[in-house]
Amino acid sequence: GENVEQHPSTLSVQEGDSAVIKCTYSDSASNYFPWYKQELGKGPQLIIDIRSNVGEKKDQRIAVTLNKTAKHFSLHITETQPEDSAVYFCAASSNSGYALNFGKGTSLLVTP
Amino acid sequence: DAGVIQSPRHEVTEMGQEVTLRCKPISGHDYLFWYRQTMMRGLELLIYFNNNVPIDDSGMPEDRFSAKMPNASFSTLKIQPSEPRDSAVYFCASSFDSNEQFFGPGTRLTVL
DSSP states (O other): OOOEEEEOSEEEEETTSOEEEEEEEOOTTOOEEEEEEEOTTSOOEEEEEEETTOSEEEETTEEEEEETTTTEEEEEEOSOOGGGOEEEEEEEBOTTTOOOEEOOOEEEEEEO | OOOOEEEOSEEEEOTTOOEEEEEEOOTTOOEEEEEEEETTTEEEEEEEEETTEEEEOTTOOSTTEEEEEEETTEEEEEESSOOGGGOEEEEEEEESSSSOOEEOOOEEEEEO
């Protein structure tokens, strides 16, 4: 089955700096890669996703890049703000059923 | 839309008792997912349904766990008998014919 590895497990940055979280996956059939943000006491919320026919996608301060050859994808947050502090999860799935396989999460702390 | 609704939000029970978690997906969504989240194992997919039919239950830990979806607007996850190692946050998520999954707020289960 699919195995998703996520690094780092914790990340601390100063407000205004950039943050990068990286994930690798094992199943070459995976073609959908979402990123979720989870705040304390809440369920994960989708913030951005990318499909395998695209190499990069951007939404304001958030961008995701995908390298299918190397089987890795990354989340980039620019101009970080304290409200970006949360746990971020990457995931991967193939079209066969939409089941998501999640990474273990990255706890991001943005200090003022 | 109220989003995915889960109840109860918190459940404390004693080992050996039956536990039933409930989920109401977003109206019109045809996929429903049950996840379990722990510090050690992260977010794990337990089972998912399409049009009320279970598609993949390979993530269900053991026979003590069962899930049903009697209609498009309701699903239950039952643990009988419960054990301390079942303590976790259980999430329900739903989606419509796509990979984007919307998560509920979760049920925090503590088994003493």
